[in-house]
Amino acid sequence: MRIVAEVGGQFSQEETARLTEFGDRQPTETVLNPDAPATMTSRFEPKDTPAAFSALDRLAKTPDVCIHGGFVELNGGRSEGDHLTLRMGRDVPLAAGDLDALTKMLVKRLNAEAPVLKLRLDCISFPSGRELRNFCDAAGEDFARVTWVQE
Amino acid sequence: MSSLSTAEIPLRGLTDGELVEALVDPVLDVSEIKGALAQLQGQAWYLYIGVDQRIFFGQTANVTAEITEIAANIAEEQVDQTLRDKLKEVFLPRAASLYSDRMAILPALDDIRLEDDRPTLVILERPADALPPDFVSWWEGQDLQNRVLVLTADPNAVSTLRLIARRTRAIDRVEERIRVQHGDASAQMQELLGVRGREAAGFTSALRETFKTIVFPISKSLRRVDDFRMEFDRNDYSGEQQIIDTLSKRGKLIPNDRFDEQFETLRLDAEDILFDADAVQVTSLRRNAAVRPTWYWLPRNGLDQLVRTAVQRGFWRDKDGLVEKRWERRTQVTARLDDFAPNPLETGRFLINVTAEDADTVYVSEQGPPDPAKDKQLDGRTYETAAPAVWFLAVDSKGEAKTGDVCEWRAPIRVKPDVRRLSDGYRVSVLAVPRGAQRSERRLTGQIRKQAPPSPERLSRRQAQASCASWPKSVANFPRRKRLA
Numbered sequence: 142m143r144i145v146a147e148v149g150g151q152f153s154q155e156e157t158a159r160l161t162e163f164g165d166r167q168p169t170e171t172v173l174n175p176d177a178p179a180t181m182t183s184r185f186e187p188k189d190t191p192a193a194f195s196a197l198d199r200l201a202k203t204p205d206v207c208i209h210g211g212f213v214e215l216n217g218g219r220s221e222g223d224h225l226t227l228r229m230g231r232d233v234p235l236a237a238g239d240l241d242a243l244t245k246m247l248v249k250r251l252n253a254e255a256p257v258l259k260l261r262l263d264c265i266s267f268p269s270g271r272e273l274r275n276f277c278d279a280a281g282e283d284f285a286r287v288t289w290v291q292e
Numbered sequence: 293m294s295s296l297s298t299a300e301i302p303l304r305g306l307t308d309g310e311l312v313e314a315l316v317d318p319v320l321d322v323s324e325i326k327g328a329l330a331q332l333q334g335q336a337w338y339l340y341i342g343v344d345q346r347i348f349f350g351q352t353a354n355v356t357a358e359i360t361e362i363a364a365n366i367a368e369e370q371v372d373q374t375l376r377d378k379l380k381e382v383f384l385p386r387a388a389s390l391y392s393d394r395m396a397i398l399p400a401l402d403d404i405r406l407e408d409d410r411p412t413l414v415i416l417e418r419p420a421d422a423l424p425p426d427f428v429s430w431w432e433g434q435d436l437q438n439r440v441l442v443l444t445a446d447p448n449a450v451s452t453l454r455l456i457a458r459r460t461r462a463i464d465r466v467e468e469r470i471r472v473q474h475g476d477a478s479a480q481m482q483e484l485l486g487v488r489g490r491e492a493a494g495f496t497s498a499l500r501e502t503f504k505t506i507v508f509p510i511s512k513s514l515r516r517v518d519d520f521r522m523e524f525d526r527n528d529y530s531g532e533q534q535i536i537d538t539l540s541k542r543g544k545l546i547p548n549d550r551f552d553e554q555f556e557t558l559r560l561d562a563e564d565i566l567f568d569a570d571a572v573q574v575t576s577l578r579r580n581a582a583v584r585p586t587w588y589w590l591p592r593n594g595l596d597q598l599v600r601t602a603v604q605r606g607f608w609r610d611k612d613g614l615v616e617k618r619w620e621r622r623t624q625v626t627a628r629l630d631d632f633a634p635n636p637l638e639t640g641r642f643l644i645n646v647t648a649e650d651a652d653t654v655y656v657s658e659q660g661p662p663d664p665a666k667d668k669q670l671d672g673r674t675y676e677t678a679a680p681a682v683w684f685l686a687v688d689s690k691g692e693a694k695t696g697d698v699c700e701w702r703a704p705i706r707v708k709p710d711v712r713r714l715s716d717g718y719r720v721s722v723l724a725v726p727r728g729a730q731r732s733e734r735r736l737t738g739q740i741r742k743q744a745p746p747s748p749e750r751l752s753r754r755q756a757q758a759s760c761a762s763w764p765k766s767v768a769n770f771p772r773r774k775r776l777a
Contacts (some may be wrong), residue, residue: 153705274715
């Protein structure tokens with residue numbers, strides 16, 4: 142895509158945005174089946190607190206989503222030790238709804254005016270490829286970098 | 293103690309103490325005896341000092357005799373050359389801030405070559421009380437009259453210097469011989485070094501009485517200053533510095549440390565003396581500075597500094613290769629994007645550096661050329677805006693400069709796309725500045741490059757073009773019609 146801005150008959154230099162069909166992925170890779178269960182294997186880390194809360198909320202509202210590994214870190218910012226952390230092992234699946242409830246509880250316990258949430262989810266299993274795709278698009282994940290497995 | 297004893301291991305001569313003991317009497321100062329003995333050692337041909345420091349007479353002539361004999365046979369030209377070399381050392385320009393090392397020492401008038409950019413130091417063998425008419429006529433016939441600095445050397449004192457120079461040259465020859473025959477550690481060499489030391493002291497002493505008058509050009513004549521005295525500081529004499537001090541005291545030379553204090557005088561005098569017209573070339577100023585004796589002497593590059601400072605302070609103007617002392621003043625204003633300001637694509641605002649000349653007020657408008665009656669004045673020297681164009685007008689409120697042209701500043705138009713891949717296509721975000729473009733026609737056009745993948749067929753024209761609902765950040769989604777297998 143070639144882009145030029147115009148103001149009153151004056152034009153900017155032309156900029157080019159490269160649109161590739163596969164991104165970094167090879168065309169030989171497996172295509173996501175929208176109807177089969179899918180597990181997102183690339184690490185998901187929202188860039189800020191609002192994005193993290195929004196992602197948790199979306200995952201909680203999607204039925205049958207499980208989290209496999211990661212952590213939730215809440216920081217009150219009032220002192221060095223003003224934080225709460227929940228670590229999840231990869232081998233202990235946690236329903237997304239449960240994780241959302243736990244996070245909300247931690248927020249309540251922290252009782253900070255503006256808690257900072259740092260979220261990292263190592264692996265997320267979705268009931269279908271469609272759900273995985275919707276989640277990635279809504280969270281602003283670059284889909285070309287997302288990896289998944291399907292049975 | 294006999295000097296001419298023939299004993300096998302004789303005790304020859306007398307020590308200093310024994311000589312003083314024999315010569316002293318109630319009315320004689322002991323130091324006078326020592327002074328006389330030292331003088332005698334410099335003149336007596338057969339006097340020796342033994343390794344035991346006893347003074348005795350030998351049967352053969354000593355180095356003093358050899359030096360005297362050689363000195364008598366040295367040609368006058370060689371003596372003069374030695375004297376010139378020694379005086380060159382004395383007046384060597386260490387800072388080189390006034391005259392160069394191309395000095396004319398004891399020259400014939402025909403040999404003097406003057407330089408364009410700096411005075412030439414001329415050392416003349418002339419009586420201190422009057423400049424010879426032939427030199428004055430020579431100077432009057434010169435073009436570069438303001439490039440002559442004269443130091444007169446008293447002829448009687450110069451005769452003494454010549455005598456010492458002659459002996460110094462002879463000492464050099466004797467030293468060569470002793471080094472070859474006896475070596476540097478020999479008693480003869482020690483004796484010779486003593487003689488050399490005495491000659492050097494004599495040269496220094498004679499120098500004090502040699503240079504008494506310094507002459508430099510003023511107006512249409514040469515001015516003589518008779519209070520030039522050579523001052524030695526621990527046997528070190530910086531002739532250059534003493535000349536500089538004398539000329540600074542007399543106001544001919546303006547040293548660097550007095551440049552600011554004297555700037556106004558220099559500028560006004562330069563306008564009178566150096567400028568032949570209201571606008572002249574720098575080379576013309578340099579030429580006049582060398583030719584006109586009423587002009588000052590400035591340290592090296594001093595005239596360039598004067599021009600630079602006068603231009604910086606707005607008294608003169610440097611334009612089209614000419615230095616102007618008078619010109620029709622017009623205000624001028626320039627505006628330039630601050631290269632170190634935050635990125636406008638991130639802030640949406642431009643920081644403009646505004647520079648005004650011959651003006652104390654700058655009016656600014658984002659709607660067109662400013663009207664001083666209604667548009668606002670710029671506060672400071674920077675202006676921050678999101679507008680696509682800004683106009684500046686510089687005004688001199690005192691009325692000394694006419695109001696010049698309006699400066700129109702146009703914002704650079706920048707655009708930055710950001711492509712993010714979705715599961716079924718792309719999200720393209722476009723950032724663009726200036727934000728004033730909101731008032732302009734807005735259109736985001738996308739065109740798929742003709743390269744595979746994807747082929748142009750995969751994205752429809754409709755999908756590739758999207759209207760932007762908001763500016764400067766516009767987002768368009770381009771869905772994929774069909775996945776590639």
